[in-house]
Amino acid sequence: MPAIFTVDPSSGVPIYLQVIEQVKRAVVLGALAPGEQLPTVKALAVELTVNPNTVARAYRDLEREAIIETSPGRGSFVRTGGTVHDALEALDAVVLRGLTDAVREAKSLGLDRPALEALVRKALDRWYSTNHQKEES
């Protein structure tokens, strides 16, 4: 299995949360298809050079969130049915967290709502207009 996951232990985010986010991202982007097998806990721990219990914890949480399913003796698999939608929803939370941080930062820098809205529009235009044109052409 190619290395589709990476973690950055020195970032403040706990490693198990990074693993969870990476798996969700891989599912949303199609790097992991529904029904596809994930690396075993041991294999992923060795590959990422992180503690196996940390990976096991991430897998347990992913199971609880119905992103993956584990059958004893066979391994962990991306859940079939509704998976991408669930993972997307989960990623929404990640994006919202980033946006909330940005809003808080803006407010603390003294920006008022219209000023921030203008900035958000600017950022959106930068990333979405080109994609939009591509879709149309």
Add this chain to the structure above:
Amino acid sequence: MNPAIAIDHLTKRYGDVAAVDDVTLAVPRGSVCGLLGPNGSGKTTTFKCLLGFARPNGGSIAIDGKPLEPQTFERLVYVPERPALYESMSVAQHLELQRRSYKHYDAARAAELIARFGLDQRKRVERLSKGQHTALALVLAFSIRPELFVLDEPASGLDPIFQRVVLDLIIEAAAGGATVLFSSHQIGQVERAADRVAILLRGRLVLDDDVDDLRAGEKVVEAIFEHAIPSLDGLGSDVRIRRTERSGRMLRVYVHAESAAVAARIEQLGAKSVTTRDVGLEEIFMNVVAADRPTNLGVE
């Protein structure tokens, strides 16, 4: 289930000095525990008591629920910071000695580890560098496939590439179900390899936690005030706060739980801006050490 290692109210005094002062620490089976602490904080003494090389003044040690006995060392391996090897013997002779001494010796694993560390089997120990010395001790330890590893600064003297090999070895051992207790000055290693972290300061255990839980709870709340920082009014006794720092109109509060509630409290003090960010293990460690210093100027 009994923990693999149970240290219970351990005290070891040298003269008037308590090198280890009432330390209680349990390492569950299958766990990797990273022991951090400045030099002289009692890490090595704890290991010596744990292995029966020093007689504690108080407290007890249990391995898999039982006191130390000769058979313990069939499944436990200890690598001291300065491993004792035979100067005039070659690397190959050390491997041979290991093969004869341990029934679980794995020759294939030993050969693989020798290759990973790039050791020359014909070389005598006296001709090895400090790093190679450490590497050989680790090869010997990991080739007998023990259930329990106690490693005192296993990566000291190694270059970054071989430090990574040590990290890989610890993780592979854990993936195979072994339990590891290791001390380190390299917080990054503990962050990756360990699921539990313990911090010793002046002989006392000041922190013992699950790494992920710890990192999920620890935050730093930074606040900027328009004018001078007001009286912090009871914030000093807030149990969620590790310590505070102030410089000019900037207040920095290190929190170990419920950072949102603490941030809200600081906002009520009239802060112009309040931001919360995550902290890594290194910063957590530094905070714990700083909070312990008698010179620390906390909140009033």
